[in-house]
Structures are given as C-alpha cells and as structure tokens.
Amino acid sequence: MPLDDRKLKILQTIIRNYLETGEPVGSRTISKFADLNLSSATIRNEMADLEEMGYILQPYTSAGRIPSDKGYRLYVDTMMDEKNREIDELKETLLEKADKIDHLLKQAAKVLAVNTNYASMISAPNYRHNKLKFIQLTKVDKNQLLAVIVVEGNVIKNHILNLAEQLDDETLLKLNILLNTHLNGLSIDDISLSMIQTLKKQAGSYSAIVGEVIEAVGDAIKADEDLEIYTSGTNNIFKYPELADHHKASELISAFEEKRLLTELVSENGGDSTGIQVYIGNETSIQSMKDCSIVTATYELEEGMRGTIGIIGPKRMDYDKVVGVLKSLKSQLEDLYKN
Amino acid sequence: MPLDDRKLKILQTIIRNYLETGEPVGSRTISKFADLNLSSATIRNEMADLEEMGYILQPYTSAGRIPSDKGYRLYVDTMMDEKNREIDELKETLLEKADKIDHLLKQAAKVLAVNTNYASMISAPNYRHNKLKFIQLTKVDKNQLLAVIVVEGNVIKNHILNLAEQLDDETLLKLNILLNTHLNGLSIDDISLSMIQTLKKQAGSYSAIVGEVIEAVGDAIKADEDLEIYTSGTNNIFKYPELADHHKASELISAFEEKRLLTELVSENGGDSTGIQVYIGNETSIQSMKDCSIVTATYELEEGMRGTIGIIGPKRMDYDKVVGVLKSLKSQLEDLYKN
C-alpha cells in the first residue's frame, strides 16, 4: 500500500495533535481540519490503513489513535519543520555566570530545561585530544607535591602527590623543566609507554615521581571524563502523565542521578551532519527510558573536544522546538568558546 | 493531665508501630503487646487522653491513631534509643574512591542513601576560615594568567585572569613574592580592605592585577561555598506513599536539584553537643518538606571547617537508625580527614 500525500497529511495531523494534547486523537477531530475537507468516515478508512502499515496504533478498541514509534520516526525524519525559535536570552543568561566551564554547562542545562519543559543533560567536553599546555609541580608540604596541569582550552586539573622522600628545590626545578620540555604539546593519547620510560631514566633517582606525575596527568584528565554530566529539570517529567507514574518516575530519576547510564547517550557519536540525533522509545539502549524520547546534539569546541547536549522527555515531545533549541544552544556554546 | 508511665509506653508503641508500617495503629494492635497486658478498651481510653494532649491524631473518625509532630518530637527527644548499627563497610567504601574531597563526599552521600533508604545530602565544608597556604601566578598565554590558590586542608582553587597588558617574567615573579609574603597564613575573612590598598600601592603599575588576584582568591573560595552540596537517593522518596504523590514528589525533587534551598539546612548551626539536629514536619523552613523529617549532623574537619550531612525522609523515618548512621558517618569523615 502506498503512503500517498493524503495519508501523510493525516498522519501528520494525528501526530501534531497528539503532541499537543497527549490524548488519542479520533477521526472527527481530524476531519475538522479545513485543508483536508474530508468526512470522519473517510478519515477512518485512511486511519485503518495507517494502522495496518504500523504508523499509528490504538491503545484499545474504539479509542482514537496515537503515533507508534515508527510513526514518530517518520515524522522526525521527513515531516518536521524545525521551529527556529529565538533563544537569545540564552546567550545572556549563559554569559552571566559563566566564569568557569562547569558553571557554564550547569547553567546551560538549566536554561535548556526551563525553555523546553523537559529534562536536560549536558556532558562536559572530553579532553583526551587536547594538548598539554604546561605542568607545574609545587611543594605544598614537606612531603606533598601539588601538580597543576593545564590543557588547551584552559582546562585546569590539580593533583596532590604524596612523596616517600623529600625533594629539594633544585630537583623540583629540574623535574619541572624535564616534564615540560617533553610533554608540552602532547595529548594524553600521545604519551606513549616508551616516552614514559625515557623520562623516568632521565629523572634518575626521582623516576618514581615522574611515573606518579604522568599517571596523575592521565588520571586528572581521564578520571571524570565520563562522569561529568550536568542535569536539570528532572522534575519536569511529572508534567507528562505518561511518565509520572511511580515506577517509571522513580527509575527515570535514579537514571538521572546515577549519571553513569547517561554516559551511554554521550558515547554514541552524533547522527547527521548537524550532530543532532533522535532516539524514540526503544531506540535508546537505556531500559528505563523506553517510554521516552531523547534528542541529543554534539557540540565541538575544538577539534576532538566534543560534548553532548541532550533533552529527555515523553515520546510526544515537541520535536520541532527541541531540535531548534538544541541547535541554537550548540552554536551558542561553540561561539561562546571562541571568544 | 499527667503523662504517666503507661501513657508513655502506649505512645511509644504507637510510634514504633507506625514507623514500621505507615498505617494508623488501633487499640487492638497495642493490646497485643505482652508487656502491657491491658485490654483494647483500656488502651482506647488512654489513647483518647493522648489525643486530647496532642501527641497523636486520627486521620479520620474511627481510624487508628498516628503520631502528631508533637508526638514525634517527644519520641525523638526522650524515648529514642539510638541503634548503634555498624556501618564499617562505610569506611571501606569511602576510602575506595576517595582521591579527592568532592569524590569522597559524593560517595558518602550515596552510601548514606543506600544504607538508610532515604534521600541524603552532604555539604562541602566551608573554607572561609582556612588559612591560605600559597598563591601562585603563572602565565598560560600572552595575556592570561593562571592563579593557583592552595588553602589549608589542601583545598585547591584555580582561576584564570585575563590581562589588559602583557607581563614580563620578572614582574610576575615579583608579584608572586609580594602576594605570598603578605597573604600567606591569612584566611579570607582576615584580608582587610586596608591591606588590599597597601598591596596595590606596592604593586605600583600592576595594582589592577593585584586587585584582580585578591578578588579571585575571595571568589574562588567563597564562590560555590553555599552551592557545593551533593545529594543522593532522591528516588528513595518513592518508597514512601505519603511522599510519592505527584505534586509532593515533584516539589521535593526540584528542591533537591536546586540545592539552593538545601543551603538553608546547612546554615542553621547544629543542635546539641553531638551536632545532631532533627526537624519534624513544619519545624523546617523549607515549605516543600513540610511532610518530611530532616536529620542533620555537622561535621568539623578542622577548627571552623564545617560541613553538614543530612537525611531527608518521611516523618515516620527510623530516627534511631538514622541518628546512629549519621553519627557514625560524621566521625568517620572526621577520622578520615586526620590521616
């Protein structure tokens, strides 16, 4: 059976309507649409076809129809006309408190949640590919060293090292020079085992410290890379009855809290050329979100320095709006970084 | 009317029973307790008295009784026998991932939530009173400085400063010496306006930078002091029907997410000598938690370096257990810090 123009139009109407109301939509409702001019009976015939084709389904006999996952998918892929809503306020709100990148992201997640009425998440960009700008070891105590590690993009990591033996200032200076001359300009992935060996040799009796520092460098950057996810608007899920039942809500909320699960969304690399990806219902790998839709966007501050923004809401989410807002935020983040 | 021994015993039984089941408890249930040996009729008379005195109440005519806030209060103040449950596993779990204080606290919050089945929060200790250990300015770019600020307790803060003009290495060195000789050993509260003026004068043409650095020092330490709160087990509220209704749950969850509200719990300074404080129902200032009880403990890592641990749950929470667990965690945090 062909999916002709009229069927498409009807499907679109069903989906649009359901997105708004969350109620199954019946044939009479659709027939009232002026640009169709068909009776409810005709619509019913078409709807029976659409159901047979799997685009819509009936929650129970003699109820209206709701879109199936397949229906949503078609809508998202071909019929959606993205609303280019302005969220310029975003930029202002973002800049206000954005002294540090984590504040910025926290704030962005909040703005996103408030603007869409869905739950939002943002993962911090990953720094693996960033090059080391410099490393600095400083004594903080008789046998404690502070390692400050600065990476491109001015990401700063600190690490305290406990020493077995004391270090004099001269040795410390030498170590600093040694580390900087060899490591600067490299990314984590670039630091090879053989290089570590060479460095250790050159450090002589202090090879242990070099090992520790390099390990710290790796740790500092890798460590929470998959954990730094900021969420906001969790309580928005209560606005949608289909998600608000105890069991589902509880599972969803613990997924947000755990964050570990959310990293799965981040790891997938972003869909089409715009970096926007839409998961509908079971398309996501997160079990507790099978009644949700998830829209993610990948932002890239610098070559290889990517993070993910995501919106989690009911399947009947306003895809048009969400995609628009995500794209806008994505480009704003990227712009903001350039300055 | 006097609150004699028998009335107390009955009240205690009602509360204990209600804590367990969450159901109103009737006279027959109580009469079955062996150590009372009274008929349900007698109990009924006593219960009528207790209700008149305000310690218990009836949700509706001819239902059993539940404790009132006043009843809970009496229980917590005089009848509770704190369970000294061992949570030694706590220590092990804590140590596992505890490379940094924020990880430690995050982990502690989780352990707390898992152990109690309530929601938990931990605020990071406040550093206002800690003394500066050292400040270090480093060039990261032509016109960017990195300020690393280390405070007692090895709390490290970073701050990037944008410069209008370039600095040569020598001036930088001088600035570093200047800042360290004057500021080391002082706490944020110690840094007075007059001292800032003196420093600026001494810095000569670079007074602007000194101003910025000092501001940064203040910012870095103050900034998120009232925001660094870690929560866990939010979804536990769904385990208690009296909190799980949509409206309440939504409000509670947004309170947890906002964290701003939670700071009110932190600001109160901790009750009795053990630092444990219990808020029952309306005793808390947080509107959305009027159906909850909150138990907080203040931990003190060092003179003036205090933080707060808290448990939020239904009024019928297992106070005995919660107080025990909090005390244990408190002392473990304090011990852990000493090493």
Next chain:
DNA sequence: GTTAGCACTCGTTAATCAGGAGTGCTAACA
C-alpha cells in the same frame, strides 16, 4: 471514491454496596 448512518466496543466516572477495622460509650465486674 466519498459519506451518512448505525450498531458495537470499551474506557471513564459516578453511584452503590458490603465488609471490616476501629472507635466511643455504657454497664458490669474486681
């Protein structure tokens, strides 16, 4: 191909009812 009409389905809501848990009161008892 479209549409009006109609019987039918089935979820929703409200009303009704039985059951039971628990109470307060009274009267008898030790």
Next chain:
DNA sequence: TGTTAGCACTCCTGATTAACGAGTGCTAAC
C-alpha cells in the same frame, strides 16, 4: 476506682454496577 466486655456507630476501602460517551468498523446509498 480502674478495668473490661459488649455493642452500636462511623467511615474508609474495594468491588460491582450502571450510565455515558467517544470512537470505531461496516454497510449502503450517493
């Protein structure tokens, strides 16, 4: 005087039923 058995009464809970209405599928006419 304090305790207890008995009993009528209240009111929540859960199940059942009934009315309602939205929506459907099918048929027959246009």
